[in-house]
Amino acid sequence: MIQTGIFTGYFPYSLEESAQRIRAQGFNTVQLDLAFKDMDFQTPDSITSDKCRHVRDTFRRHDLPVSCVSAYTNIVHPDPGERRKRNAYLKAILRHARDCGSPYVISETGTVNPDSDWSSHPDNKSERAYEDCVKIVRELAQEAYDHGAMFLVETYVNNIIGSIEETSRLFADVDHPGLGLLMDPTNYFEAHNIDRMDQVLNQMFDVLSDKIKIAHAKDVKRSSSDDKGEKFAAINASEAHQFRGVGAIELPAPGLGSLNYILYLKRLARQHPNIPIIIEHLDEGDVPRAKEFLDRKLIDAGV
Numbered sequence: 001m002i003q004t005g006i007f008t009g010y011f012p013y014s015l016e017e018s019a020q021r022i023r024a025q026g027f028n029t030v031q032l033d034l035a036f037k038d039m040d041f042q043t044p045d046s047i048t049s050d051k052c053r054h055v056r057d058t059f060r061r062h063d064l065p066v067s068c069v070s071a072y073t074n075i076v077h078p079d080p081g082e083r084r085k086r087n088a089y090l091k092a093i094l095r096h097a098r099d100c101g102s103p104y105v106i107s108e109t110g111t112v113n114p115d116s117d118w119s120s121h122p123d124n125k126s127e128r129a130y131e132d133c134v135k136i137v138r139e140l141a142q143e144a145y146d147h148g149a150m151f152l153v154e155t156y157v158n159n160i161i162g163s164i165e166e167t168s169r170l171f172a173d174v175d176h177p178g179l180g181l182l183m184d185p186t187n188y189f190e191a192h193n194i195d196r197m198d199q200v201l202n203q204m205f206d207v208l209s210d211k212i213k214i215a216h217a218k219d220v221k222r223s224s225s226d227d228k229g230e231k232f233a234a235i236n237a238s239e240a241h242q243f244r245g246v247g248a249i250e251l252p253a254p255g256l257g258s259l260n261y262i263l264y265l266k267r268l269a270r271q272h273p274n275i276p277i278i279i280e281h282l283d284e285g286d287v288p289r290a291k292e293f294l295d296r297k298l299i300d301a302g303v
Contacts, residue, residue, distance in 0.1 A: 002269055002303050003276040004217075004294055005067055008059075009033030010284055012236045015055060019062040025287055029067040030059060031214070031278040032100055033241075034093070044092035052099035059101065066101030067276035068152065068182075068214045069093055072240040074117045075136050076110035076129065076160060090140065097149035104213055105144065106152045106182050109133055109161040109170075118243055120158040130169075133160040138174045145178030152213055154182040157190050157249075164188060164200075168207050181211035185264055186220035186257070191248040194222060197260050205267040215268055217294050218281040219257030223250045241280070253282035255293035262301050269303035 008030050011018040015036040022030060032055065034041035039055070041047055059066055071093040073086040090107060097105050112129055113121040123129050137153065144151040153170070155161045161170050171179070185204055193200050234242070243251070250257070268275060282290050 001274065002215075002265065002272075002298055003029050003067070003274065004279070004291065004298070005029035005031060005276050006279045006287065006291075007031045007033055007070065007241065009035055009070065009241050010280075010282065010287065012037065014038040015058050019059050019064060021284075023062040023064055025291060027064065027291070029276045029278075030064050031068050031070060031106075031276075032059070032066045032102070033070045034100075044088050047092045047096050049096060049099045052096045056099065056101035067278070068102050068104035068106055069097055069100050070240070071105050071107045072117075072154075073107055074110040075107055075140070076112065076133050078112050078114045087136065087140070091143050094140065094144045094149050094151060095147045097144070097147065103144075103149040104152050104180065105149055106154055106214070107140075108154045108156050109137065109159045111159050117240075118156075118158060124158070124160045124162075129160050130166075134170065134173050137170065137179065138176065141174060141176040141178035143178075145176065150178055150180045150213065152180045152182040154184055154187065154216075156187040162188070164203055164207050171208075171211055180213040181208060182214050182216065183208070183212040183268065184216035184218070186216075186218050186251055186259055189220045189249060191222070194220065194249065194258070197258065198263055201260060201263050201267065205270070209267070209271045212268070212272055212275070215272075215275055215277040217254045217277050217279045217290075219252050219254050219259050221250050221252065221257035223248050243281075251281055253286055254279060254290045261294075261297040265297060265301040265303050269301070273303065 005027050011021050071090045077083040094105050097103055112123040113119045140151045155167050279290050
């Protein structure tokens with residue numbers, strides 16, 4: 001059966017209190033954000049084996065095994081110094097992934113936009129940007145492999161790797177045991193394809209299913225707002241957790257959009273019957289509703 005989890009970053013407390021609160025909601029796994037009120041994980045040097053094992057063991061004592069680790073950053077940031085800084089931090093997490101409790105470390109593939117990790121840029125679809133991204137992803141996959149881990153890319157339409165075709169091409173060009181896929185189907189939808197929901201979902205799994213290691217649960221819908229800029233929720237969490245979409249597409253919590261969850265879960269379970277699925281794009285107060293929605297859909301889908 002598919003396992004339901006949540007990001008730890010939606011619980012902005014000390015390590016122990018975060019674990020207690022997540023377990024009280026009935027989850028049985030987490031995606032680990034290295035961000036707790038009583039611990040410092042701000043720099044590569046602050047990420048140590050002892051601290052990571054302490055985090056891992058705390059969640060284990062609360063029956064919350066860590067299924068994957070967050071390391072979201074713009075890996076292709078156009079400023080060379082900023083790029084080196086960001087990727088050095090990501091590599092530190094890769095080196096300590098096993099200490100954290102899981103080999104899987106996740107980031108998106110980035111954008112050439114210097115002002116935002118989430119907005120597109122005309123150069124994102126250039127061959128130069130693609131080759132730059134491939135070089136970095138290959139480097140991160142090797143770093144992961146050298147330390148018993150796996151780097152998972154989470155694709156997003158406004159990043160360099162955003163479509164099904166681009167994702168398939170990346171895996172063909174970086175055919176490496178240190179690389180895998182975080183499946184979030186909502187990240188592939190734009191205004192031009194959201195009305196072909198089932199067709200696009202089936203294409204995702206027909207092409208990419210064998211690369212998937214972890215899955216996410218949020219939702220997608222056309223924006224009802226006249227504001228076509230970036231959308232963020234005012235919550236106490238990282239920018240990655242505040243993000244709610246760009247332009248004509250919103251990315252709300254599970255059950256608040258138009259994603260065909262039954263088809264999604266059935267296709268996911270076909271090849272990955274015990275995969276963790278991690279709830280996101282919400283605040284702590286909405287967690288019970290979102291979990292009840294996902295649990296009901298899992299029952300309805302028979303997975």
